[in-house]
Amino acid sequence: MSLIQAENLTKIYGTGDTAVTALDHANLRVNAGECVAVMGPSGCGKSTLLHLLGGLDRPTEGTVSIDGQPLAKMSDNAVTQLRRRKIGFVFQFFNLIPILSSVENAALPLLLDGTSPAKAKKKAAEWLTKVGLGERLKSRPDQLSAGQQQRVAIARALITDPVLVLADEPTGNLDTKSSDEIAALLQQVAKEWGRAVLMVTHDPRIAAHAERIVFLKDGKIVKETKLNSQGASNSELVADIMKAIA
Numbered sequence: 001m002s003l004i005q006a007e008n009l010t011k012i013y014g015t016g017d018t019a020v021t022a023l024d025h026a027n028l029r030v031n032a033g034e035c036v037a038v039m040g041p042s043g044c045g046k047s048t049l050l051h052l053l054g055g056l057d058r059p060t061e062g063t064v065s066i067d068g069q070p071l072a073k074m075s076d077n078a079v080t081q082l083r084r085r086k087i088g089f090v091f092q093f094f095n096l097i098p099i100l101s102s103v104e105n106a107a108l109p110l111l112l113d114g115t116s117p118a119k120a121k122k123k124a125a126e127w128l129t130k131v132g133l134g135e136r137l138k139s140r141p142d143q144l145s146a147g148q149q150q151r152v153a154i155a156r157a158l159i160t161d162p163v164l165v166l167a168d169e170p171t172g173n174l175d176t177k178s179s180d181e182i183a184a185l186l187q188q189v190a191k192e193w194g195r196a197v198l199m200v201t202h203d204p205r206i207a208a209h210a211e212r213i214v215f216l217k218d219g220k221i222v223k224e225t226k227l228n229s230q231g232a233s234n235s236e237l238v239a240d241i242m243k244a245i246a
Contacts, residue, residue: 004029004198006052007063009059010025010060012060025062028049031196033195035189036196037199037214039216045216055071055080055087066086084109087164087166088160088162088164090165091153094146094153100141102139106155110124110160120159128155147182166198179206180205183205183206187209
């Protein structure tokens with residue numbers, strides 16, 4: 001069974017003449033250890049798809065299951081618990097708390113879930129070391145580069161040992177070098193640490209780090225492409241497909 005299963009996923013905002021179909025009967029499956037990129041023109045439904053898969057919004061039609069648990073059959077509290085413990089989120093703008101250190105920011109999800117401060121900080125330090133920030137545990141966000149701040153955010157997303165990591169334009173606020181490093185790190189999250197990773201990106205170079213790319217247009221999945229190898233060498237292929245479906 002796939003870790004993520006979305007069947008006929010549809011989201012309509014508004015009613016009657018003002019109704020807008022943001023996502024139109026999308027079907028998607030993602031396995032553990034798989035890194036999948038979602039691409040498409042602005043307004044095609046990429047973020048809507050991510051929000052529905054992460055339980056941040058409810059679909060108008062269709063179903064989402066995470067690790068065998070159908071979200072539609074769960075209460076809001078149960079969805080909140082699943083989201084907190086089984087899903088890690090990475091966003092474009094990091095969302096770190098300015099007055100907290102790296103280790104304190106990364107520890108927050110465990111602290112909010114009732115873990116003791118000592119255990120939470122110990123595990124946060126372990127994850128920060130894994131993502132390459134072992135020497136910056138006490139640094140505040142304003143003492144870190146943008147790429148380093150995103151690494152803190154990734155450590156924070158991983159600290160609860162989620163089965164799924166959802167990344168919404170995770171390199172959109174970074175320079176080219178940092179973007180490549182973060183894309184490679186997300187690839188590592190899938191391949192070495194066994195998480196399912198689904199990332200929305202507009203950048204063909206970043207999408208080329210995935211092993212499969214899902215293309216959206218007008219709320220519909222119009223194409224899926226499996227890449228034989230990951231890396232920047234595939235970026236021209238991805239860019240050509242984007243032009244073809246535009």
